[in-house]
Amino acid sequence: MMASRRKFIALMGGGIVLAAGAGAGGFVATRTPKGALAPWGAAGGHAEPRMRALSYAILAPNPHNRQPWVAELTDADGLTIWRDKARNLPQTDPFDRQLTIGMGCFLELLRMAAAQDGHMLDMDLFPGGEDGPVAQIVFKPGGAPDPLFAHVMDRRTNRKGYEDRPLGSVAADEVGRFGSLISDPEDVAALRALTWDAMAVEMRTKRTHMESVDLMRFGKAEINANPDGISIGGPLLDTLILTGMVTRAGQADPESAEYAQTLDMLKTAMDATPAYAAIVTAGNTRGDQIAAGRDWLRLHLAATGQGLAMQPVSQALQEYPEMAELYAKVHGMLAKPGETVQMLGRIGYGPKVGPAPRWPLETRMRDA
Numbered sequence: 268m269m270a271s272r273r274k275f276i277a278l279m280g281g282g283i284v285l286a287a288g289a290g291a292g293g294f295v296a297t298r299t300p301k302g303a304l305a306p307w308g309a310a311g312g313h314a315e316p317r318m319r320a321l322s323y324a325i326l327a328p329n330p331h332n333r334q335p336w337v338a339e340l341t342d343a344d345g346l347t348i349w350r351d352k353a354r355n356l357p358q359t360d361p362f363d364r365q366l367t368i369g370m371g372c373f374l375e376l377l378r379m380a381a382a383q384d385g386h387m388l389d390m391d392l393f394p395g396g397e398d399g400p401v402a403q404i405v406f407k408p409g410g411a412p413d414p415l416f417a418h419v420m421d422r423r424t425n426r427k428g429y430e431d432r433p434l435g436s437v438a439a440d441e442v443g444r445f446g447s448l449i450s451d452p453e454d455v456a457a458l459r460a461l462t463w464d465a466m467a468v469e470m471r472t473k474r475t476h477m478e479s480v481d482l483m484r485f486g487k488a489e490i491n492a493n494p495d496g497i498s499i500g501g502p503l504l505d506t507l508i509l510t511g512m513v514t515r516a517g518q519a520d521p522e523s524a525e526y527a528q529t530l531d532m533l534k535t536a537m538d539a540t541p542a543y544a545a546i547v548t549a550g551n552t553r554g555d556q557i558a559a560g561r562d563w564l565r566l567h568l569a570a571t572g573q574g575l576a577m578q579p580v581s582q583a584l585q586e587y588p589e590m591a592e593l594y595a596k597v598h599g600m601l602a603k604p605g606e607t608v609q610m611l612g613r614i615g616y617g618p619k620v621g622p623a624p625r626w627p628l629e630t631r632m633r634d635a
């Protein structure tokens with residue numbers, strides 16, 4: 268039991284665990300959800316410039332890995348990007364603020380990938396207002412390659428504990444170009460406490476917790492069938508799932524041992540945080556949210572280039588009544604009156620983790 272518990276704690280929440288040392292080589296080798304990870308290998312594999320850029324853009328970070336983007340090719344050089352509202356997160360993101368930030372990450376990656384191929388994007392955001400497309404784009408010759416593009420394939424959301432060592436000054440400067448870095452020990456300690464309190468609020472509030480539980484994919488078959496949401500898989504977790512020790516019902520039930528273990532595991536990882544990064548904006552329009560996503564993507568890629576691990580910790584930034592007090596507190600710490608903290612994330616040196624699932628590009632295309 269103890270051994271299982273330790274393994275459970277070591278593996279939960281890491282997203283996909285590609286090759287944990289289970290000591291069972293054959294089984295380990297068969298647990299990789301190859302289909303769900305295929306889009307990482309397929310990126311760049313299209314000759315058509317818009318499809319080629321899109322094949323990278325779908326690797327963008329996005330809330331709960333909902334991948335709400337839909338793309339439509341128009342004419343010879345046009346591209347319309349929509350957000351699929353069926354993929355909304357009404358409990359934790361009632362105003363679609365975070366989903367819009369995710370679209371900003373997508374658009375910035377699209378821009379970088381196109382520039383890599385000698386194209387620049389003429390981009391019109393929300394051309395028909397909020398209810399229409401997110402962006403109407405024309406591909407034109409131009410655009411200079413962006414050095415940050417080199418890190419796209421290595422970027423990960425890393426939910427592990429990080430090493431207890433500060434960021435080097437070069438790394439801090441690089442990352443600080445795109446947002447603010449919080450590394451003063453007192454501020455870091457305060458944010459550790461606050462981000463944990465916020466996680467506890469989310470997990471204790473039934474409807475916000477269930478929004479996550481409903482999006483959990485348990486084991487390789489579920490991950491391959493629905494390569495989005497929150498992946499719980501890898502050799503040992505698959506074993507725990509097969510033996511009934513990790514279940515959707517257990518994750519949903521605050522009285523279960525499994526739920527208590529999950530809380531333990533989350534806290535251990537979140538406590539192991541030497542610094543935070545944040546993006547704060549003066550306004551909070553859809554345009555500001557898209558811009559924040561673009562900055563966040565660049566910040567994350569810069570961190571990746573410096574060998575740093577990152578994980579957004581968004582709970583305190585979420586806009587529902589139970590979170591209001593912590594929302595006010597985090598804004599008091601990181602923003603001036605009237606400003607909005609759009610993103611907050613852990614940053615530090617962490618262990619290597621694998622990529623997250625993606626739907627193939629073809630499934631995100633809308634017929635013209």
Ligand SMILES: Cc1cc2nc3c(=O)[nH]c(=O)nc-3n(C[C@H](O)[C@H](O)[C@H](O)COP(=O)(O)O)c2cc1C
Nearest residue numbers: 328329330331332365368369423424579580581623
């Ligand atoms: C706006 C936004 C908020 C996010 N919030 C969280 C969060 O609170 N906790 C977390 O673990 N990941 C968070 N993420 C990261 C996503 O879960 C992650 O990007 C997605 O699962 C895909 O994984 P990848 O980044 O490794 O490709 C957030 C991402 C975005 C863009």
